[in-house]
Amino acid sequence: MQELICSHLQARHFLVQSADEGRRGVDAALKLRPDVVICDLKLPDIHGFKVIELLLQSMPDLPIIVISGVGQIDDAVTALKLGAVDYFSKPLANLGVLEHAIKQALEHAQLRQRNRDYRSKLEQANRRLEANLKQLREDEEAGRRLQFQLLPPETQTFGNIYCSRRLWTSLYLSGDFLDYFRIDDDHLGFYIADVAGHGVSPAFVTILLKSYMNRYLELFRQAKNRGVLNPAKIMSRMNHNVLQSHLGKHLTMFYGIIEFTSNRLHYCNAGHYPYPILYDGEQAEFIESRGKPVGMFEFAEYRNETITLPKNFALTLLSDGVFEILPQLEIKDKLAFLLSLFNRDRITINHLSRGLGVDSAGNTLPDDITLMLIKRGF
Numbered sequence: 001m002q003e004l005i006c007s008h009l010q011a012r013h014f015l016v017q018s019a020d021e022g023r024r025g026v027d028a029a030l031k032l033r034p035d036v037v038i039c040d041l042k043l044p045d046i047h048g049f050k051v052i053e054l055l056l057q058s059m060p061d062l063p064i065i066v067i068s069g070v071g072q073i074d075d076a077v078t079a080l081k082l083g084a085v086d087y088f089s090k091p092l093a094n095l096g097v098l099e100h101a102i103k104q105a106l107e108h109a110q111l112r113q114r115n116r117d118y119r120s121k122l123e124q125a126n127r128r129l130e131a132n133l134k135q136l137r138e139d140e141e142a143g144r145r146l147q148f149q150l151l152p153p154e155t156q157t158f159g160n161i162y163c164s165r166r167l168w169t170s171l172y173l174s175g176d177f178l179d180y181f182r183i184d185d186d187h188l189g190f191y192i193a194d195v196a197g198h199g200v201s202p203a204f205v206t207i208l209l210k211s212y213m214n215r216y217l218e219l220f221r222q223a224k225n226r227g228v229l230n231p232a233k234i235m236s237r238m239n240h241n242v243l244q245s246h247l248g249k250h251l252t253m254f255y256g257i258i259e260f261t262s263n264r265l266h267y268c269n270a271g272h273y274p275y276p277i278l279y280d281g282e283q284a285e286f287i288e289s290r291g292k293p294v295g296m297f298e299f300a301e302y303r304n305e306t307i308t309l310p311k312n313f314a315l316t317l318l319s320d321g322v323f324e325i326l327p328q329l330e331i332k333d334k335l336a337f338l339l340s341l342f343n344r345d346r347i348t349i350n351h352l353s354r355g356l357g358v359d360s361a362g363n364t365l366p367d368d369i370t371l372m373l374i375k376r377g378f
Helices: 002-011 022-032 048-058 073-082 095-138 140-149 200-221 231-245 320-324 331-340 349-356
Strands: 037-040 064-068 086-089 155-158 161-168 176-184 187-195 251-259 264-270 277-279 284-286 305-308 313-318 369-376
Touching: 002 095, 022 037, 022 048, 037 048, 048 064, 048 073, 064 073, 064 095, 073 086, 086 095, 095 200, 140 200, 155 176, 161 176, 161 349, 176 200, 176 369, 187 200, 187 313, 187 369, 200 231, 200 251, 231 251, 231 264, 284 331, 320 331, 320 369, 349 369
Parallel strands: 037 064, 064 086
Antiparallel strands: 155 161, 161 369, 176 187, 187 251, 251 264, 264 305, 277 284, 277 313, 313 369
16 A cells, blocks of 8 residues: 555655654654655554654644554544544545645645744734834934834835825824835725824834734735725724724724726725815815724724726825914815815925925924825826
């Protein structure tokens, strides 16, 4: 049977090493570090159960498939309890079944390895995050530099989509944050967030936000979770994470996804205001959408919304700190002024910042101000 199995697997392009005795097999496995082991329970020198124990002591994740002519259910149960992944009784009428079991064992082993790699990366990321938080506590100026390093480039192009951003802080550290990033070949993600309050504590939340979003993006790229393509689901998870952090902070957030092939914008608004402004070259209007802030209510619910984008567009997102520097007294007049900035063929981040008067507002701002521009054709 051993020769038959070896011949069958070699014909299927497996690299096979065999041994006639249990201890020789264990020694060979410890030296060669195989991807999978097939073990008979009845061996000349030691029992197959002992082989399983010896192998798994040194290689705890090694897939072991047991073959025995005994045909007793107790042997199968014992082998599986010891750590074997599958059990077959001789005679094997169809070696293709064994081959399928081997392939499944290899796939599961590869999945476990990917999970270990992911956990290792996550632990490294958490260690970096902890180090970053410690550095923030020790030195606000260093924290400011660190926080700005987490921001995306001031300008970045994704295909025919051009993104740019500006952030002005009222203190060393900011409770505002934004990001834009490619999810895959067909999706561009972006978000803007405004944490309640000023200083160190809100800045902690922005770093956590960046860490959470990076984790969701990594899960998607490992084909483990498609949640990053679902803005409402991301908001729900973020709401849970912020509440579980017990930092006593909440934030407003707008998360959008541009789908290139369908030319659609999928988004979810978690209480962010002012609403994003969409300009098509002729008219500017707010994308009105309401939702509860993140980290305020345990049972908050969020919904996805979708619009079709114009051929050419400028999508602008701002934090509410902009209201503090506008001269108008009424909110409705401030909103009308924001729409009036979009009256030209070429829209740039510098044009908008000059129009808002941020650069001339002085060194002391009453609140953080964040500005993001995503455009095509302007």
